[in-house]
Amino acid sequence: MKPTVFLAFLLLGHAEAAVRLPSIFTDHMVLQRDRAVPVWGRAEPGEEIVVEFAGQKKVLKAGEDGRWRVTLDPMPANAEPQVLKAGQVSVQDVLVGEVWLASGQSNMEWEMQMKPDSKADIPNTTHPNLRLIEVPKTTALTPQDDVPAKWARSSPESAASFSAVGYYFGLRLHEELKVPVGVIQSAWGGTRIEPWTDLEGFDAVPELKAIAADVRAKLPGSDAYRAAQEKHLAAVTQWQEAVKAALDKKQPVPAMPGQPQTLAAGSGTPTALYNAMIHPLVPFALRGAIWYQGESNHNEGFVYTDKKKALLASWRRVFQQPDLPFYFVQIAPWKYGDEDAEILPQFWQAQRKCLEIPNVGMAAISDIGEVGDIHPANKKEVARRLSLWALSKTYGQGQTDPNGPLYASHAVEGAAIRVKFDHATGGLASRDGKPLTHFEIAGRDGLFQPAEARIDGDSVVLSSAKVSQPRRARFAWSKVAIPNLMNKDGLPATAFNTHWPVDPDLGENFAKGCSWTSSDKNSYGWDTGLTDGSWASFAPNCYATSNTDTFPKHVTIDLKQARMLNLILVGAPEIGSTKTVAVSVSSDGRSFREVGRHVFDLGKAARASVSFADTEARFIRLTYVDHHAQLAGNFPNTFAFTSEVEAYRVK
Numbered sequence: 001m002k003p004t005v006f007l008a009f010l011l012l013g014h015a016e017a018a019v020r021l022p023s024i025f026t027d028h029m030v031l032q033r034d035r036a037v038p039v040w041g042r043a044e045p046g047e048e049i050v051v052e053f054a055g056q057k058k059v060l061k062a063g064e065d066g067r068w069r070v071t072l073d074p075m076p077a078n079a080e081p082q083v084l085k086a087g088q089v090s091v092q093d094v095l096v097g098e099v100w101l102a103s104g105q106s107n108m109e110w111e112m113q114m115k116p117d118s119k120a121d122i123p124n125t126t127h128p129n130l131r132l133i134e135v136p137k138t139t140a141l142t143p144q145d146d147v148p149a150k151w152a153r154s155s156p157e158s159a160a161s162f163s164a165v166g167y168y169f170g171l172r173l174h175e176e177l178k179v180p181v182g183v184i185q186s187a188w189g190g191t192r193i194e195p196w197t198d199l200e201g202f203d204a205v206p207e208l209k210a211i212a213a214d215v216r217a218k219l220p221g222s223d224a225y226r227a228a229q230e231k232h233l234a235a236v237t238q239w240q241e242a243v244k245a246a247l248d249k250k251q252p253v254p255a256m257p258g259q260p261q262t263l264a265a266g267s268g269t270p271t272a273l274y275n276a277m278i279h280p281l282v283p284f285a286l287r288g289a290i291w292y293q294g295e296s297n298h299n300e301g302f303v304y305t306d307k308k309k310a311l312l313a314s315w316r317r318v319f320q321q322p323d324l325p326f327y328f329v330q331i332a333p334w335k336y337g338d339e340d341a342e343i344l345p346q347f348w349q350a351q352r353k354c355l356e357i358p359n360v361g362m363a364a365i366s367d368i369g370e371v372g373d374i375h376p377a378n379k380k381e382v383a384r385r386l387s388l389w390a391l392s393k394t395y396g397q398g399q400t401d402p403n404g405p406l407y408a409s410h411a412v413e414g415a416a417i418r419v420k421f422d423h424a425t426g427g428l429a430s431r432d433g434k435p436l437t438h439f440e441i442a443g444r445d446g447l448f449q450p451a452e453a454r455i456d457g458d459s460v461v462l463s464s465a466k467v468s469q470p471r472r473a474r475f476a477w478s479k480v481a482i483p484n485l486m487n488k489d490g491l492p493a494t495a496f497n498t499h500w501p502v503d504p505d506l507g508e509n510f511a512k513g514c515s516w517t518s519s520d521k522n523s524y525g526w527d528t529g530l531t532d533g534s535w536a537s538f539a540p541n542c543y544a545t546s547n548t549d550t551f552p553k554h555v556t557i558d559l560k561q562a563r564m565l566n567l568i569l570v571g572a573p574e575i576g577s578t579k580t581v582a583v584s585v586s587s588d589g590r591s592f593r594e595v596g597r598h599v600f601d602l603g604k605a606a607r608a609s610v611s612f613a614d615t616e617a618r619f620i621r622l623t624y625v626d627h628h629a630q631l632a633g634n635f636p637n638t639f640a641f642t643s644e645v646e647a648y649r650v651k
Contacts (some may be wrong), residue, residue, distance in 0.1 A: 013396050018044045019087030027092040028151040028286035029400030030131045030182030031084075032099045032285035033077045040069035040283070041086060042145075045357035052085040054078070055093070077179035079129050095129060095424070097180030097490075098173055099286050100390075102166035103196065103278075104293035107329070107375055107382075108190030112167055113160040115377040117524050123165070123176055125159035130174045132162050135186040139265040140276035141219060143198070147280040165185060165329075171388075173329035176391055176398075187276045188267055191306045192296045194272035201314025202270070207306045207513070210528070216262035228260040246456065275491045282318045288314065288325030288394055290386050295331055295374060297349045299339070301534035301539045302501065305353045312357060326391040327361040329353070330494065332369030335481050340605065343536070344479035345495045350404070352494055366405045367431060367492040371480045385491070401425070404491035410473055410498045416463040417441055417473045419498075424458035426488035436460065438483040442472040444505065453485075460485070471505070473498045501533065509533075510563045511620065511647040520545040520553040522639075531557060535644045537605060544576070545624065547638040552582075554623040557645060562587060567582050569646040571607045571623060572600040575633030578627040583610045585617035592621050603632035605643065611650075620647055 021041040031053075039051050043062040051058040058070040078096050084091040098611050102108055112118045131398035133151045152158035159167050163185045170183035178466055194211065204211035216224040235257040246253045265272050280627070291311075295526045297304050297445035308328075316324045330351045336344060355362055365383035377381075388402035403423040410419045421428065430436055435451035441462050451473070452464040462473055476483045479601045485493040501504065511531045534541040545553050564587060572578045580599050584592035596616065598608035622641035631637055 003123055012437075018047055019049055019089050021086055021089055021091065021147045022146040022280060024133070024184075024281055025084065025086075026092075026133075027093050028153050029133070030095045030097050030099055030180050031072075031075070032287055033096050033179065034074050035285050036074055037072040037285045038069055038283045039072060039084070039086065040067070041523050042066045043068055043087065047087075049087050053083055054096070067480055078540070079180050079412075087137070089630075095131065095180035095182075097129070097182065098177060099182040099184065099284070100170065101172070101184045101186065101281070101286055101289040102163055102169065103186045103289060104291050104329075105187065105191045105296060107331075107379075108165055108290075108292035109185070109187040109189050110164050110375055110379060111161050112164045115164070115375075115379065117377055118168075118379055119157045121380075122156050122160050124156050125156050125172060127154040127171065128232065129180040130154040130170050131180065131182040132158050132167065132170070133182070133184050134162060134278045135184065135281070137188050137267070137275045138151070139195075139269065139272040141220075141263055141265045141266060141269075143273065143275045143279040145280060147276060152561075164379035165290070165383045165386070168380045169290055169386050172384060172387040173390060176387070177395065184281065184284075186281070187292075188273060190279070190296060191267050191273060191293070193293060193304070194270040195268060195308070196278065196293075197311045198271055198274045198279070198314045198318065200317060201274075201310040201312075202233065204308050204317075205310045205315035207532075208310050209276055211270055211523075214525075216309045220262060225260075225262075232257060232260055247248050265548075278315070279318070286319055286321070286324065288327070288390065289491050290390075291326060291328040292382070293328075293335075294347065294351060298331065298336070299343050299534075299536040299538070300350075300535065301500070301532075302353065303344050303532050303534055303541060303550070304349045304350045308354045309357060313408070317504070318387065318559055322517055323359045325359050325361075325390065325394045326369060327363065327386050329386065330362050330364045330366070332365050332374075333371055333478075333482055334369065335371055336479055339479070340462070341478045341480070344499065345477045345481075346382040346592065348495045349497075349501060359392060359393070361402055363389065363402070364492050364494050365484060366476060366481070366495065367486065369482055371482065398531040400489050401487075403451075405485065405487050405493035407494070407496035407498075412470060413461070415468055415470065416461050417470045418456070418459050418461050419473055419475075420459045422494065423491075427457060428455045428460065428493075429486055429488065430455075431484040431486045431490070431492070433479050434484060436483070436485050438476045438478070440474050440477065441470040443467050443469050444471050448472070448474060448477075474500075506567065506604070506648045506650055511557055511644045511645050514559055515558050516555050516557045518545055518555045520548050520550070520555075520640075522546045526639075530555065530642060530645055533644070535571050535607070536606075537575055537643060542573050543642045544573075545582060545640040547636045549638045551627065552623050552625050552642060554621050557620040557622075557647075558589070559618050559620065559647065562616050564614055564616050565620075565647055566614050566647045567610055567648040567650050568595070568610045568620060569607055569648075570598065570610065571643035571645075572605070573641050573643045574603055574605040576635050576639050577602060577628040577630065577632060577637035578624065578641050579628045581608070581640075581642075582623040582625055584621040584623065585615055585619065586619040587617055589619045592619070597625070602628045602630055614649065620645065
């Protein structure tokens with residue numbers, strides 16, 4: 001070969017290799033219809049790139065950093081395979097239709113081949129216009145541009161290891177809409193919601209700014225991390241001098257200053273899964289997202305609602321869709337070991353509260369849970385209920401209300417309580433034709449008794465021979481409750497408690513969301529959760545002092561303004577050695593008056609009620625007078641733990 005020809009060959013090969021597309025653009029992919037479609041990649045700096053698809057031709061030059069991006073004009077659905085060209089790169093068999101992101105933890109990741117009922121459907125999964133792509137499990141400390149993955153036509157080979165919920169959801173849309181559908185699976189079993197959210201998402205929710213600040217403080221390359229390490233370096237320098245002086249004087253050497261933490265990329269690290277498994281997809285054009293997650297966050301109550309807001313703020317911003325449809329699954333009943341039976345129902349309320357976020361829907365599945373299995377088998381029905389939301393709210397098709405019955409109000413009627421439900425047009429029914437289950441009522445004493453339940457239109461009337469003057473009602477208020485109340489469309493009612501989270505008999509919790517100061521501030525990540533509305537037993541929802549051995553120690557809550565109080569509730573978790581806690585109040589933050597105290601048992605989660613005469617106060621102080629000598633939860637007994645503090649004026 002002549003030198004000039006060889007040189008031309010090398011240059012041609014170099015040019016062909018220069019234009020690169022991320023892995024979300026591979027053969028057999030689906031592009032979103034009726035929406036502007038970004039196409040992006042890398043090339044040599046300044047290189048001219050021609051992008052062609054469906055009669056469109058876009059020409060641009062790569063930037064100085066080699067990045068380039070064009071936007072294809074909106075296109076109608078098209079099931080005919082086409083070619084997407086970007087420079088010398090050609091992507092074959094490209095369809096135009098609907099694209100959905102399927103994310104979450106194990107119940108979303110759960111493969112078709114893992115349960116008998118879905119496994120039986122695998123031979124029938126050949127659908128050429130249903131396309132699937134699975135993002136591999138990986139983590140990163142910073143946002144990544146790409147992740148190795150590739151699209152495939154739905155077939156027994158590709159569907160067997162794909163998300164069962166994702167597959168059935170995509171198939172339902174494909175069959176109902178009569179257009180190509182692409183489903184992107186990005187899920188990881190056992191993961192919390194925080195790793196799926198970016199820093200800006202946490203910044204967008206005032207209650208969660210501390211998470212973003214903590215990540216930045218530990219993230220190599222950030223200004224906060226550099227400042228912390230430089231401060232540590234200065235402290236070490238001073239320590240070295242102190243060591244020399246101590247040695248010269250034959251005195252004990254002081255302890256070396258502890259080094260600030262450095263963030264490690266793991267599946268539980270906030271932002272780590274967003275960085276590695278969501279950001280590589282950005283800004284791919286999507287129609288919406290489905291989400292099946294919560295088991296790993298189930299013990300933190302309404303904090304999860306804030307975290308869902310952060311997740312959506314994150315995804316809606318990066319995908320440039322402020323109204324991105326987001327439909328999620330309310331997690332199923334499960335035993336969760338010996339955990340308090342009310343923790344999961346409280347989480348269900350937090351999930352229901354997510355319905356207040358615009359363009360969000362919830363698929364309730366309490367009727368198809370399996371108390372002995374955290375992974376209920378009937379993924380096809382889960383997907384169908386998610387698809388009801390998409391078909392009704394996103395596509396405007398179908399007459400079925402995707403909501404199951406939701407508690408609306410209650411009223412005492414003599415010796416009975418009438419509970420009215422929303423989304424019960426056409427009436428309520430028993431799923432199995434038997435008397436309604438899992439309804440309870442109580443009087444002012446709060447002692448619940450099983451109730452007889454009678455359907456009356458869109459209401460259920462409750463009564464019990466053991467409760468002559470009922471004031472409270474609850475439904476399915478247990479982690480193992482699988483109730484039988486449904487609406488005319490067969491969708492199950494969601495658990496409720498007329499006196500939780502807001503207890504009408506107590507009134508407003510003045511401590512909710514208030515700040516505090518500690519005489520012994522915890523530096524291990526437990527200086528959180530004291531007034532967050534969650535009675536959970538572990539950080540970030542459980543508060544602790546540090547572990548100095550000096551008692552008493554205290555924490556003081558600022559109610560922001562003077563309040564008339566007569567009841568304070570305090571909780572201790574099952575972990576730690578918290579014993580005697582004194583409760584005091586103050587109007588000025590300097591002079592405190594004790595209003596009561598409680599001795600907590602070791603190793604048992606408990607709540608104490610401290611009642612007193614009406615008192616005007618702005619500050620509440622918990623004083624940890626002493627502690628148990630024994631340990632619970634393998635924590636040093638010098639930590640003092642508090643799960644929650646609430647403050648009321650009961651009329």
